[in-house]
Amino acid sequence: MVSADDLTIDPDELRSGLSGTTVLDVRWRLGGRPGREDYADGHIPGAVFIDLDTELAGEPGQNGRHPLPDPVKLQEALRAKGISQHTPVVVYDAKDGQAAARAWWILRWAGHRDTRVLDGGLEGWTARQHPVTTDVPNPTRGDIEVKPGSLPTLTADDAARLARQGTLIDARVGPRFRGEVEPVDPVAGHIPGAVNRPTTENTTADGRLRDAPTLRHEFAQEGVDDGAPVGAYCGSGVTAAHTVLALHRAGRTDAALYVGSWSDWVTDPSRPVATGA
Structure with a gap:
């Protein structure tokens, strides 16, 4: 049922194993119509x-707009969604x-290894003529035990050091990286030493994650470099999770x-x- 690299799943594969899978709709956008309405x-x-804002992140503040959720609250939220170990x-x-990818990253960080991203999202699902519904399920309560720290994280000091000693990828669009515009945060620019690779470069035109060799x-x-550390950041830790997903596919599970x-x-x-290229 699952794809070979254990990260993504094809719509047809999900359709064939839907009854044995817990599926989470995590539609979200920065501003605009809420994902819950789309659902x-x-x-x-x-x-x-x-x-994503309230269940896959903690309260915004000193630690950013989408900091790590409290493990106890996360466990309760995931169990309520029907997620089991x-x-x-x-x-x-x-x-x-x-x-x-933010949901994928949070679940794997919490210790749930068997979590995958639907390649192409809902658009890919409907393109295969698979059904959609407006019925809201009442999931059986799950028993997941959140074990935080199952994926590596960086503090600000860690990120600064990694930018000097390895590769720190800034996943935002080029104008934000260069400091030409900043529509969300109070300061424009990037972490000194970071390199810019927008998250959009990780996918094909139909929204599927690119293949490992590419x-x-x-x-x-x-x-x-295989011999040096690598990490990613973005505006608030959402789209950079997709860069981590892509790095996993490329073999950098660290x-x-x-x-x-x-x-x-x-x-x-x-x-x-820093500003500029």
Whole structure:
């Protein structure tokens, strides 16, 4: 049922094993229509909505806009969604996997190894003529035990050090990286020493994660070296989770996520800010 690299799943594969899988709808966008409304309009049968802002992140503040959730609260939220320790989980969003990757990362960070991203999201699902529904399921309470720390994270100091000693990837679009615009956070620019690779480069036009050889080649061009540490950040630790997903496919399962990302970095005015390419 699952794809060979244990990270993503094809819509047809999910359809064939839907009854034995817990499916989470994690549609989200930065501003605009809430994902919960999209879910109400139609979703994969049996899928349960999970809120990225309130259930897959802690309270915004000094640690950024989407800091790590409290493990106790996360466990309660995941159990309420029907997630059990030994049941496969598939997460999806509208198309490109950027929001779904945050759910993937949080679940794997929490110790749930059998979590995958639906390749192409809901758009890929409906393109195969698979059904959607407006019925809201009442999932049986799960028994997942959250074990935080199962994936590596970076603090601000870690990120600064990694930018000097390895490769720190900034997953935001180029103008934000260069400091030309900053629509969300109070300071524009990037962490000194970081390299820019927008998350959109990880996927094909139909929103599917690129193949391993392509990703390995492209990450190598950005300076990713098998012998040096690698990590990623973005605005608030959402889209950078997709870069970590792509790095996993490229073979770098040690890739670390700076969860607080730029929204955490700029809370301390003593931290340096770089602009330009």
